[in-house]
Amino acid sequence: MGDIRVKLRRTAAVLFGAALAVVTFVTPVGAQSAQTGSSTTYQINARHDGNLVDAGVGAPPLSRKWSRDLGGDVSYPVVAGGRVFVTAASQDGYGTVLHALDADTGENVWEPVDLGGTYWWSALAYGGGRLYAQNPDGVLTAFHPATGAVLWTVTLPDQWSFTSPPTFLGGVVYTGGAGSGGTLYAVNAADGTVRWTRPVQNGDNSSPAVTANGVYVSYACSRTYAFEPASGGPVWDRRTDCSGGGGRTPVVADGGVWTRDGSGDAPSVLNVADGKVRGTYPANGWSPAPAFDGRQGYFVDDGVMQERHSRTLASRWTFQGDGRISTAPIVVNGYVYVGSLSGQLWALNGATGQPVWSTDVGAPINEPDEHNVSQPLTGLGAGGGLVVVPATNLLVAYGQ
Structure with missing residues (x-):
C-alpha cells in the first residue's frame, strides 16, 4: 500500500477587535500534537520541541502588552493559568528571585520569592496545578501558583550541582544533578518524594525530554540515555568513544531524539525506539535547541536560522536576520519566533x-547558556494569548 498521508484540522474561533475569525491549525498525522495554550517548561513543553498552539495568539503583527525590568538576567518563562512565572538573578549576591506576574498586566500576583542557592542559576516547570522551582543546590520546591504558598520542598540527594531544568509529565517531575558522577531523578509531584533515581554520566545541563514512553537525557560526547518513565528502567544507552562533562537538552520530535554536543561531535538525531543514529546535520554543537512543527525543523547556528526537513534533513530556506540570532526558536500557530543579541x-x-513582523524589544536577547551558572537559563515562551520575551533584565509580553 502506498504512503497515505492525511491531515487533522483543529478549528478555533479567535476574536480580533470586533471581528470573529476562524483559524484552522493543520497537524500532519504521525506528528506529535503541539502543546496547547501554555508553556510549562524550557522550550514550551515536556518534549522541548518549542511548538505551541494558542488560539489567543493571533497572526502577527503583535503589539507590546507590558514590560517589566526585574533587575537581573531573566529566565525562560512558564506561562499558564493566566500567569507568567520567571526567575531573575539576584541583585544582592548569589541566588535568584521567583516572580509571579499577571499575564494581562504584568503586575505581581504575589510577592517575589528568594530561591537562594549558590550562583545565579534556577529553572521552572508547571503541571498538576503546581509550579516547581529548582535552584543550583538541588532544592526543588512546589508552589501554589495562585498564592505562592509553599506546598512542599525537597533537597535532592547524592549530588551538589544542579543545572538541568525540571520537566513535568504525568504527575512526576524529572530533573538531573551532578557533582559526583550524575543522577537522574523522578519526583512525585504531589508530595515531593523521590520515586526513583538512576546513575548517568555527568548529569549536567540536560533538561529531561519526556514522553509517555521515555525519559531522554543527553550529555557530553553525545552520551544519550532513554529510561522508562514509571520505573526508571533502562531502555537504551548510546555511547561514544569519548567522555567529558556537561550536556545539552535533547528535543523529541518526529520519532527522533535530537541531540547537540559541545565536544565536537556533529549534532545527531537518534531513533526514539533504539537510540541508533538516524542522521547528523551541520551545526555547531553549542547552538541552541531546534524547534519543530510536524516535519519542519528550525535550527539556529552561528547567528542564522535554517529550516530543515526532519527526515531528509534537506533545507528549503535560510533566514539571516541581522546575523546575530541568539535564541532557540519557538513555533506558535505555525509562525516561528526568534530573537537576536541586538534586541530584535x-x-x-x-x-x-519570510519575515512577517519584527520589533525592537529594548535590550539584548541573550542566548541560552547551557554551560555556565552565571545566569538563569533563558528562552522564549508563549501562552494565554502572549508571546513572552526575556531580554537581559527585561521581560516583555506581546499579543493582540
Missing part, C-alpha cells in the same frame, strides 16, 4: 521563512 524579535512564516 522576528516572526517568520514557518513554511517560507
